[in-house]
Amino acid sequence: MKRIRIQNVITETDSQNYTAIEKWILDIGDMLECDLFIGIGFRNDKELLLEKNHPITPPIKERIEQVRHLYIREEDLPIYNLFIDQIIQAVAQNTKIxxxxxxxxxxxxxxxxxxxxxxxxxxxxxxxxxxxxxxxxxxxxxxxxxxxxxxxxxxxxxxxxxxxxxxxxxxxxxxxxxxxxxxxxxxxxxxxxxxxxxxxxxxxxxxxxxxxxxxxxxxxxxxxxxxxxxxxxxxxxxxxxxxxxxxxxxxxxxxxxxxxxxxxxxxxxxxxxxxxxxxxxxxxxxxxxxxxxxxxxxxxxxxxxxxxxxxxxxxxxxxxxxxxxxxx
Ligand SMILES: [Fe+2]
Missing domain, CATH: 1.10.3210.10 (Hypothetical protein af1432)
Incomplete structure (x- = not known):
């Protein structure tokens, strides 16, 4: 895979596939073991929002709320599934969701x-x-x-x-x-x-x-x-x-x-x-x-x-x- 860095925008070329995830589920302090991306422009190119193993900060959370979709690499889906598995009971009991x-x-x-x-x-x-x-x-x-x-x-x-x-x-x-x-x-x-x-x-x-x-x-x-x-x-x-x-x-x-x-x-x-x-x-x-x-x-x-x-x-x-x- 080839990564091109232009003003903090990583456009991942060739066959890199992404999958949208439930953006509302992520809260301040949560930390994923996979990179998070947002889609930009009419081609929905992916921009790196947060590198893996970095906690979600208030500005990142704000950014997440502004975008329509949040993405991870398709290959990272098992990592994301494990994360959801760990927090699912808390989600079920959270009356704010x-x-x-x-x-x-x-x-x-x-x-x-x-x-x-x-x-x-x-x-x-x-x-x-x-x-x-x-x-x-x-x-x-x-x-x-x-x-x-x-x-x-x-x-x-x-x-x-x-x-x-x-x-x-x-x-x-x-x-x-x-x-x-x-x-x-x-x-x-x-x-x-x-x-x-x-x-x-x-x-x-x-x-x-x-x-x-x-x-x-x-x-x-x-x-x-x-x-x-x-x-x-x-x-x-x-x-x-x-x-x-x-x-x-x-x-x-x-x-x-x-x-x-x-x-x-x-x-x-x-x-x-x-x-x-x-x-x-x-x-x-x-x-x-x-x-x-x-x-x-x-x-x-x-x-x-x-x-x-x-x-x-x-x-x-x-x-x-x-x-x-x-x-x-
Ligand atoms: Fe049956």
Missing amino acids: AITKKAAVIYRQASVILDEMFSNPEELENVPKSKKVVNTFVNTIFSDAHAIESLIKITAYDYYTHTHSINVCVYALSLGSYLRLKADVLEELGMSALLHDLGKSKVDHAITNKNGRLTYDEYEKMKHHPSYGYAIAVKLGISDRRVLDGIRHHHEKLDGSGYPDGLHGEQITLFARIIGICDVFDALSTKRSYKDRLSSYDALHLIKETMKNHLDMSIVDDFIKMQRHEEF
């Missing part, structure tokens, strides 16, 4: 963690990391009356396995909170929802990433993911029956036509019922390469019309009431 912004950064951080988790599902660190994600969501939900609305609004519309997992976690926590589940139960429900599809990491990537509908054989292979996920969770040391059941049984159906164990009615636990509903809702309301997304209204209408024998309709009704309550 708007809930919409909090929700965005918490969602973003969850996405980074889930991405790592799907690449390395059996890493023992996944359990404390997931607990931290869920705990941050739960704390945020309890700390602000508008948290659920904000979290639901930022759920991704495009389907990726890891964003789907976060969306399902957000919906399950919102529904659980609407059902007045206690905080400790919510945390376990959130864990189960976040990890519900972790078993997809053991299914052939050509199938999980396929740009199109699955063939019969591919679908049969995909159907192993709840039991794979259950096995991974056990291996990770998760022992809470509710969490494990939620992972293993989120595709079970009340009439016994689900998988992997063909459970009926009452055999399907509350966590599995809640996650099953949130899973179907998110699958319908996100866009896939082969299908458009349905609006929340249409997705719920379809669920009510066609899934009476599969999903617990009393919980679906609560889910609808919860959504009306949140007006999204």
Whole structure:
């Protein structure tokens, strides 16, 4: 990479890529282990604002507030993610930060963690990391009356396995909170929802990433993911029956036509019922390469019309009431 210094402006040429970061999150005294840049001129050339390992001073903070975007080098993203990871709990509890912004950064951080988790599902660190994600969501939900609305609004519309997992976690926590589940139960429900599809990491990537509908054989292979996920969770040391059941049984159906164990009615636990509903809702309301997304209204209408024998309709009704309550 070639650096040209002109009056304190470093224009980084050739293939140097930058990524915008959440500028409002940085406070006076914060110190990043990567350089910070701002964009200047109509070409949005990058100017070095603060070298790495230098604390943010009041004038720098003022400058940050004046610019539209703050950037780091793309290659420094892991460093920035680590920084966010260290301050995320403080951000969640900071009443001065708007809930919409909090929700965005918490969602973003969850996405980074889930991405790592799907690449390395059996890493023992996944359990404390997931607990931290869920705990941050739960704390945020309890700390602000508008948290659920904000979290639901930022759920991704495009389907990726890891964003789907976060969306399902957000919906399950919102529904659980609407059902007045206690905080400790919510945390376990959130864990189960976040990890519900972790078993997809053991299914052939050509199938999980396929740009199109699955063939019969591919679908049969995909159907192993709840039991794979259950096995991974056990291996990770998760022992809470509710969490494990939620992972293993989120595709079970009340009439016994689900998988992997063909459970009926009452055999399907509350966590599995809640996650099953949130899973179907998110699958319908996100866009896939082969299908458009349905609006929340249409997705719920379809669920009510066609899934009476599969999903617990009393919980679906609560889910609808919860959504009306949140007006999204
Ligand atoms: Fe699933």
